[in-house]
Amino acid sequence: MTDKPTDMPANKPTGKPSEHYSYKSEVREPIPAPVAAPALWNRNFRLFFVARAAAVFGEGMVPVALAAGLLGAGYPDSSVGYALGSWIGPFALFVVFGGVLADRFTARRMMILADVLRLPGAAVLAVSFATGGPPLWAVYALSAVSGVCAALFQPGVASTIPRIAPDVQRANAVLRVVESLMTMAGPAVAGLLVALSGAGAAFGVNGATFAVSALCLALMRIPAAPGDAAVRGSLRAEMAVGWREFRARSWLWGVIAIWTVYGLTVAGPMVPLTATLVTGDHGSAVYGTLMAVNGAGSAVGGLLALRLRPRRPLAAGAVALLGLPVNLLLLGSGVSVALLGVGQFLGGAAFAFWLVMWSTSVQTHVPQDALNRMHAYDVAGSLLMMAAGRALAGPVAEAVGAERVLLAGAGIAVLVVVALLVVRPIRTLPRV
Template sequence: MAGTSSQAGREGAPAGGQRAAARAVWSRDFALFFAARAVARLGDTMLPVALAAGLLQHGYGAGAVGLAMAATAAAFAGLVVFGGVLADRFSTRKLMIGADLVRLGTQALAAALFFSGHVVLWQICAIGFANGVAGAVFQPGVASTVPRLASDVQGANGAIRVAESAAQLAGPAVAGLLVGFASPGGVFAAHATTYAISALCLLLLRLPPLPPGSRAVSGRGSRAFRADLVQGWREFLARRWLWSVIAVWCVYMIAVWGPTVPLVATEVVQEHGPRAYGLVNSALGAGTVVGGLLALRLRPLRMLRAGAIALVGFAAFPASVGAGLGVPAMAAGAAVAGAGMSFWGVMWATSVQTQVPPDVLNRIHAYDVAGSLAMMPVGQALAGPAAAALGADHVLLAAGATSFAVCAALLLIPAVRGLVRVEATAAGSAGTPAVTEQSRTQKC
């Protein structure tokens, strides 16, 4: 089994051709999970438009919008590690359904507040915090669900990435139409509906059982909970390729992604107007769709090496804006950046889901998410002072150069560039990988 999987990776496609590959991904249960993720992502991309339009209409400023968004982000980043422990101890499907139902209730409450016209900032922030807590419970289970539903884990991740990218393109436009023809309350109501649909899809989902002994339950009480946290951390540190990528990613968030998002928006809007920024942002989204489609077809043996090479393309986004190029050139740079980032994302997610044992996968995914997001607010906070001191164009050019340095750093780490792909043995195998002896040696 291991030899067959490795040979398939070397030849660039799973044995049995495209039909076999499709069967390895698509099933009734994966289709339900796919629909749940796509619809939920559509709703999530509508939320910033609803918050901005709703709070501004009720006399609040941009700071209030940022505070409401920060409440969600802080709760999610601070609690996702604990959500990983819960996901490894209990039914991930039930936890995800519960989290969706909580968010259905909170967004319905937000819709009622905006429809009534009695909007108080602390109430919106409290709702956002509750959403962040629910997201922290939901997200860790995503990692272990994919390999339980599809034997072609990379194909499944690629399909989900394409759907989420398409939803990201459509979400703001749909929200804008709802605000224009209805009200911000209508957007919140639509957002609540997306969680209802997601919960229904997950309720209809039939997850195959985990193998005996793969559920990590070390007892009850706070002591056992702490033991699970510690075990997850030890498993995280035991994989050099894993913690090395997260360490490099912290630098990436501070020096590249963090400053790029706000400074690109500011520079493009000031120099070319909001329509130009919309075009650039749409190009970025279209690029992520292309990257997901490429990840569906390309099967590199060393996935993280291929992903790091693709990630070089992200430098085109901040560099084209920092260099003061025209709108078409900036849109092209954004498309290349989106494709590279999306391809890397699929390679990374698939590596984590196939290289990590099922009994600790949710916790390790939670550490991955927390580590990846922890430094983003730092980079965003430093963007303004850095732009004031050096100029926004220079900061963006530096971000482009740092993007090259980050990719080089990933490729210089032997445990990262040498990690060999593994394949899940079959759908319903709980993500148990068919691991070659070579790939085992790359874990440490």
């Protein structure tokens, strides 16, 4: 008997097994068919995409509508700043409570409630500006209410994405692109509406965007998470638990601590000083164009984040942030409008890419039942320092010059990148 049959196919038994021939070795296991990855554009994500697009579009209309309405009614220039400040103050103060409430009652419910509560205020402003102009106290009060509602809404954005999107980074990138586009479109449409029909029409459309957002969120069907049915403690206890979760992640609080310095010294002063310098040297039309270029850069940064998947997302995002000091250097050096546009494009792309890497890291590394509170701490810390930076930008610029403040900010921005890369938990945080 030979070691291998010669008269038969190798996969057919001869009835005379040998030590070198095994029936078992010839059995072919069925190869499982490849399983398609879940589609990003499922029903929930489509609805959330429309909700975010509508909300960001409506928010972008507010500064233009407020400025046109208040100045058109004969109020002083300072009233516009006070009205916007009436929004940002309550938002920064209440956003941490919004995170706790979103974890307690689910993010979707809080976002719907926030949109519904903002509808009457937008309607009142629309009618008031259409009929001659509301009293200042009413504008400030309604702006404050809108800020509180935004604080209830914002924490839920972070926790909703990982529950509806099979690919969190891709979802963040797609949303960043559309938010960048809506940030450009909102002020442009508001300016057109003000020119054609007055500030009341702009606030009317602003209210409609809240209705669209609330309707889309109400139509979503998000499966319950294990933490949704958990017994919750008091509001104070929930905040304490959130703080412990926050402190337990050195990469999380490390980034936020570094970012508070950035917000105070770089991001905060950059916005008002850019507006002052560019408008003073080149006019408001050039400033508007450069802001559109910045928005286009943000869209490109989102598209890059859609394609690139670094193994160390925070490290990659930190390297991308080097585009921001380039923008600041150009702003502080008195270069041509073309170079200013290059800087704005790089700055917008750099920040958008970092934001996607940061948001994805938080949403994939933080437990779902604490995510709203973590996001709220992030927003509160960053926003408060940015607000302080904006408030201090004017007096400091008057003392030393706006150009020097921007150039100093460029140096600090480089140090921020170095700090993000030096801190090991931040640099080595892996992609999930």
